[in-house]
Amino acid sequence: MSIIVPVYNVKPYLDECIHSLVAQTYTNIEVILIDDGSTDGSGAICDSWSTQDSRIITVHQTNQGVSVARNTGITMSTGKYIVFVDSDDLVSEALVEKCIRTISSTGNEIVMYKQLRTTEDGTPLYDAPSNLFPDVTGKQSIPGIEATRLILQGRLFSMPFFFLAKRELYIRYNIRFPIGRTMMEDVGTVYKIYCRARTIDLIPEVLYFYRDHSSSAINNSRNVNCIICNIDNLDEMSEFISTSVPQLQNDVCKFGIAMTFNSMKSLRKLKTAISRKQYRQLRSKLLQQSRTLFKELGLHDIDPKNLMRFVLTPFL
Structure with missing residues (x-):
């Protein structure tokens, strides 16, 4: 069982996470522990834990981003299963045991569990939207394609630390996190692993605690890098869905129309903060994506909300 933890400048939280x-x-x-070029002493904390517990492996690398760190962990891992943990978060001490027990009894490839977002000091945020979990009352599992559909419908978040998966899925299908995307790399990856799983087990119990603080990636959504990464993710996702799971084609089109609409709103707020050339390039790309997706979906398959988004996007 391999637990992969990218580490970058999280000294105040790292000990608690590793514990x-x-x-x-x-x-x-x-x-x-993949120390991604930390400059605040986090790397030394990793080394200290490695000397205390032989199960802990520390790798130091130059700062290359969380995608490279996670990919390094996948390559190095030797366990039958992989779970990702962010280095400023906490997990229940029963997380691995409950996941292994469930997935061993069913023989499925992935098991998903509930997470709870908390404040920096650990106070639960019960109403946080990122607490989403499949609404499948009475069911103990869900088809992998249906989980992907829930992501596209905005009913499930694309976060790599809310599930345990067989390592074989990453290796057999060469699933890795996209290098060069400084944000939203999870959106560009999680749907692929879900699509490749026949069935996903569900544990409707909070086993992961996502710490919310000012430097969390989830808070850094209103910048130009987020828009660029969303554009790249959408292009890649549309191609993947059309070739690998065409039954989700309408869903990815609706998802994309909503994403381009929201990205255009964010871009408008950044208009005075970026160059005119970059603004025009990004706006042109978003409009192109929106039109392409609308054409693929067709007027008869679009819902009123997304139709409104498509109509309004050019005016943002």
């Missing part, structure tokens, strides 16, 4: 990992009731684990 929650080594305290797992399922003990046959390896914890791979």
Whole structure:
């Protein structure tokens, strides 16, 4: 069982995170800490834990971003299963045991669990939208394609640390996080792993605690890099869905129309903060994506809300 933890300048939270990992009731684990060029002493904390616990492996690399760090962890991992943990978060001490018990009994490829967003000091944020979990009352599993559909419908977040998956899925289908995308790399990856799973087990219990603070990636959404990464993600997602899971083609078109509409709204707010040339290039690309998706979807398949988004997008 491999737990992969990208680490970058999280000194105030790192000890608490690692402690929650080594305290797992399922003990046959390896914890791979990828120090991505930290400058605040986080790397030294990783080294210290490695000397205390032989199950912890620390790797130091120059700062290349969270995608490269996670990909390094996938390559190094030796466990049958992989779970990702962000280095400023916490997990239940029973996370691995409950996931292994579930997935071992069903033989499925992925098990998903609930997460709870918290404040910096650990106070629960019960109404946070990122707490989404499949609304499948009475069911213990969901088809992988249906989980992907929920992502496209905005009913499930694309976060790589809310599930445990067989390592074989990443290796067999060469699924890696996109290098060069400084943000939204999870949106460009999670749907691929879900699509490749026949069935996903569900544990309707909070086993992961996502810490919300000012430097969290989830808070850094209103900048030009986010728009650029969303454009790249949408292009890649549309191609992947059309060739690998065409039954989700309408869903990805609706998802894309909503994404281009929201990206255009964000771009409008950034108009005075970026060059005129970049603004025009991004606006042109978003309009092109919106028109292409609308054409693929067709007027008879579009819902009123997305029709309104498509009509309004050029005027933003």
